[in-house]
Amino acid sequence: MQTLESISADRINALFAEVESFTDPDFDGWTRTVFSSPYQEERHWMLRQFKDSGLQNVHVDAAGNIVGVLPGRNPFADPIVLGSHTDTVERGGRFDGVVGVLGALEVVQRFRESGRLLERPLMVIDFFGEEANPFGLTCLGSRSLVGHLAPQDLERINPEGKRLGDTLQAFGMDPSGILGMSTGRPAKWHAYLELHIEQSDSLEKARRDIGVVTAVAGIKRLLARYLGQYDHAGGARMRARKDALLAAASSALVLHEFACGNPGYAVATTTHIDSLQSAQNVVPGKAELRAEVRSTDSAWFTSVDRELTQRVSARAHEFGCDVDLEWFLDNEIVQTNSTLQQNIVDASQSFGLSWMAVPSGATHDSVHISRIAPMGMIFVPSVGGRSHCPEEMTPQRDILNGIRVLEESVRLADKGPLPTL
Ligand code: HGY
Ligand code: MN
Ligand code: MN
Secondary structure, three states, rough: OOHHHHHHHHHHHHHHHHOOOOOOOOOOOOOOOOOOHHHHHHHHHHHHHHHHHEEEEEEOOOOOOOEEEOOOOOOOOEEEEEEEEEEOOOOEEEOOOOOHHHHHHHHHHHHHHHHOOOOEEEEEEHHHOOOOOOOOOHHHHHHOOOOOOOOHHHHHHHOOOHHHHHHHHOOOOHHHHHHHHHOOOOOOEEEEEOOOOOOEEEEEEEOOEEEEEEEEEEEEEEEEEEEEEOOOOOOOOOOOOOHHHHHHHHHHHHHHHHHHHOOOOOEEEEEEEOOOOOOOOOOEEEEEEEEEEEEOOOOHHOOOOOOHHHHHHHHHOOOOEEEEEEEEEOOOOOOOOOOHHHHHHHHHHHHHOOEEEEEEEOOOHHHHHHHOOOEEEEEHHHHHHHOOOOOOOOOHHHHHHHHHHHHHHHHHHOOOOHHHO
């Protein structure tokens, strides 16, 4: 006799096996980057899954999000919304985002099959383009949905010189629609819950089943441009050089050491250093560095750009170079809703699952959604804390734990009032 758990396990297994087939074969791991054909094909498949799961009014909204609704007893009540994303980074994993979307569909199925009707509509969203992309703008669909996308964002140019607005159009979307979504009256939701893998190692190290997310880290991104002096690589005296690439390399160490020195949660990652030249016999006179810093420590996060600008500039001057630093705020630090946190704790305990409070170093669509609804996040463990790589792994048992906690957290949120933002 099949139990509800074994039915869920079989269904989730089958769906994961199918979604994994949508990837760019030129890369190891899983690659379904925004605007790619594997992502486009996966979205057509996901639309069918939304319909097959019994959701109604399944559609792609103007911001490219895939949306469906399970009606509740009161069609006029503000909905409870579950969501995540199914695009990946290049050479990414199988679980980042996918656990939240497939988990939400499974919760819908479990409510339908058990005949337990909620008071409120239950909405599921697969958000468009959550991952960082060459236009430097994450969370395209959720950002637009809450009014965080501005007309000038469509003018962003990627390294190949293409405009974001044109790229959206080429992907089959209407740029004015995505903007319209952004300028229209934001939706009003009762609560938003997202199930996600932890993408770090706190749960595994503490041997806990469930992470109750307390806050999502803020992100600031940096583009630093260095000016030194072009010289002959053979003739220029070492001490007389103004090597822009060396200055950029020293900045990577400054960023690393500054983040390591913070007692709270803070990280810094230099992702690109480029001499902008092809010659191999010329001392680089120019260089560019791209990096990002993240923290849930508001004092550190507020001052980090000023602090690092001073330290990076001082170090670059030691190499005789000037540097111009341009900082971009990707998202502020966002706290989760305390009542939803408590619901997740109560749900975990009701199943005898261990839990702990954890910050999220990764950003999520939930950061933007927190602008229009009380937001909660449920983490399940990442093996070795690894993510954004082919080794990303979360055992099925943990995914099913997360789904049960998500389902129960929805039921608890449906019953009670929630404090406003
Ligand atoms: O960058 C992030 O933290 C997320 O995975 N997009
Ligand atoms: Mn994610
Ligand atoms: Mn990710």
